[in-house]
Amino acid sequence: MSHTSNLIACHDCDLLQRDITPPPGGTVVCPRCGAIHYRYHPYNRERALALAVAAAILFLIANLFPIVGIESQGNRNSTTLLGAVHTLWHDGMPLVAGLVLVTTVLAPAFELALVIGLLVTPRPAPLPLRLVLMMQPWRMVEVFMLGLLVSVVKLSHLASIEPGAALWAFAALLPLFALLTATFNPRDLWTSMATQ
Amino acid sequence: MTYRSAASLGLYTCHTCALVARPPDSGSHALCPRCGAPLHARKPDSLGRTWALMIAAYILLIPANVLPIMETGSMFGSQRDTILSGVIYLWESGSWPLALLVLFASIVVPVAKLLALNYLVWTVQRGHPHRARERTRLYRLLKFVGRWSMLDIYVVTLLAALVQLQGLASIQAAPGAIAFGAVVVLTMFASMTFDSRMIWDATKENHD
Numbered sequence: 156m157s158h159t160s161n162l163i164a165c166h167d168c169d170l171l172q173r174d175i176t177p178p179p180g181g182t183v184v185c186p187r188c189g190a191i192h193y194r195y196h197p198y199n200r201e202r203a204l205a206l207a208v209a210a211a212i213l214f215l216i217a218n219l220f221p222i223v224g225i226e227s228q229g230n231r232n233s234t235t236l237l238g239a240v241h242t243l244w245h246d247g248m249p250l251v252a253g254l255v256l257v258t259t260v261l262a263p264a265f266e267l268a269l270v271i272g273l274l275v276t277p278r279p280a281p282l283p284l285r286l287v288l289m290m291q292p293w294r295m296v297e298v299f300m301l302g303l304l305v306s307v308v309k310l311s312h313l314a315s316i317e318p319g320a321a322l323w324a325f326a327a328l329l330p331l332f333a334l335l336t337a338t339f340n341p342r343d344l345w346t347s348m349a350t351q
Numbered sequence: 352m353t354y355r356s357a358a359s360l361g362l363y364t365c366h367t368c369a370l371v372a373r374p375p376d377s378g379s380h381a382l383c384p385r386c387g388a389p390l391h392a393r394k395p396d397s398l399g400r401t402w403a404l405m406i407a408a409y410i411l412l413i414p415a416n417v418l419p420i421m422e423t424g425s426m427f428g429s430q431r432d433t434i435l436s437g438v439i440y441l442w443e444s445g446s447w448p449l450a451l452l453v454l455f456a457s458i459v460v461p462v463a464k465l466l467a468l469n470y471l472v473w474t475v476q477r478g479h480p481h482r483a484r485e486r487t488r489l490y491r492l493l494k495f496v497g498r499w500s501m502l503d504i505y506v507v508t509l510l511a512a513l514v515q516l517q518g519l520a521s522i523q524a525a526p527g528a529i530a531f532g533a534v535v536v537l538t539m540f541a542s543m544t545f546d547s548r549m550i551w552d553a554t555k556e557n558h559d
Contacts, residue, residue, distance in 0.1 A: 163369050163371060164356070167487050167490070167548065168547065169551060169552075171360065187551075188484055188551070189488065190487070222509070223509070224513075225513050230519060232516060234512040234513055239513075250533075251504060251508070284386070285367055285368075285387070293539075298501045298502055305452070306510055308441070308449050309440075314516070345368040
């Protein structure tokens with residue numbers, strides 16, 4: 156099987172075009188449909204690694220500590236993310252619990268581990284990168300953060316709220332994941348992989 | 352300037368790593384020589400799969416909106432909340448920005464996303480050649496926006512875990528949440544199985 160290495164096709168419209176490297180800070184956009192192909196920065200790899208390590212530390216805090224606690228007339232209760240999944244599971248909602256577990260714990264954890272692994276190995280393999288791209292749409296930490304905000308507002312009418320350490324970790328993860336998605340560049344890794 | 356798609360020149364583009372490769376002469380099960388993902392000109396059976404997922408999502412939209420997603424038990428009896436009654440509760444308690452947010456994420460986005468995807472599938476099936484750029488942009492938008500519908504699932508999860516106050520109040524997730532979660536997952540899969548490159552196959556640009 157042969158391939159044409161200096162040509163790429165747009166993932167959104169299949170337009171055949173020359174694979175060009177833009178000046179630092181530049182972006183390659185499909186001339187026909189406007190899809191963003193590539194954002195180039197000379198330190199993309201180092202930046203992505205720094206962001207992924209920072210996100211991994213915050214992600215640990217976000218999962219190990221209580222997110223939020225409530226207090227009402229002497230009654231106290233607080234929960235971690237895994238605790239919430241556990242409650243849902245035992246309330247006869249295993250499907251919904253599984254969905255929450257995958258989108259807020261498993262997908263981001265695997266993504267961070269694989270991204271860090273890909274960025275530190277000198278000759279990365281294609282399979283982990285394929286898994287990262289497959290998992291990315293299912294990582295919904297930023298949506299969870301918004302859900303957390305709505306929950307706190309709803310609860311504030313019922314009880315007094317005590318924010319936990321994980322709440323601040325989630326808030327900080329929001330921009331970190333957004334920056335990581337913009338910085339982590341599959342194209343650099345693909346081109347470094349030899350074709351058989 | 353003439354535009355040519357890779358497929359119109361008999362080349363396959365890898366969905367995963369964007370490598371442009373010549374397909375092998377024999378057999379239909381080609382793998383990308385660089386990343387190992389299955390290689391084909393267009394996603395296999397894209398329209399059929401997208402239709403199937405969309406129809407399932409349309410059907411589940413009904414229980415997702417009619418059945419309660421959450422049940423609150425308290426000293427004053429029990430109360431069942433649907434997605435819409437949750438929005439109304441937020442609105443009446445004065446948090447109208449959040450009421451609008453939940454209304455948008457839980458009701459407007461899933462329905463609009465399904466209708467938009469349906470429109471795209473329809474125009475591709477009829478070989479509609481116009482406004483390809485706008486339709487591609489619509490596809491990118493609906494792929495981006497779909498995940499935000501998960502919002503209400505997270506709200507129910509957190510409320511059910513926290514509100515377990517002995518004798519005062521307790522909250523449990525209710526069956527509507529299953530249907531609603533299924534709608535979000537099905538519409539995400541539906542937008543993934545749709546191949547936006549088919550929008551451009553009907554335009555004249557590829558065949559001059």
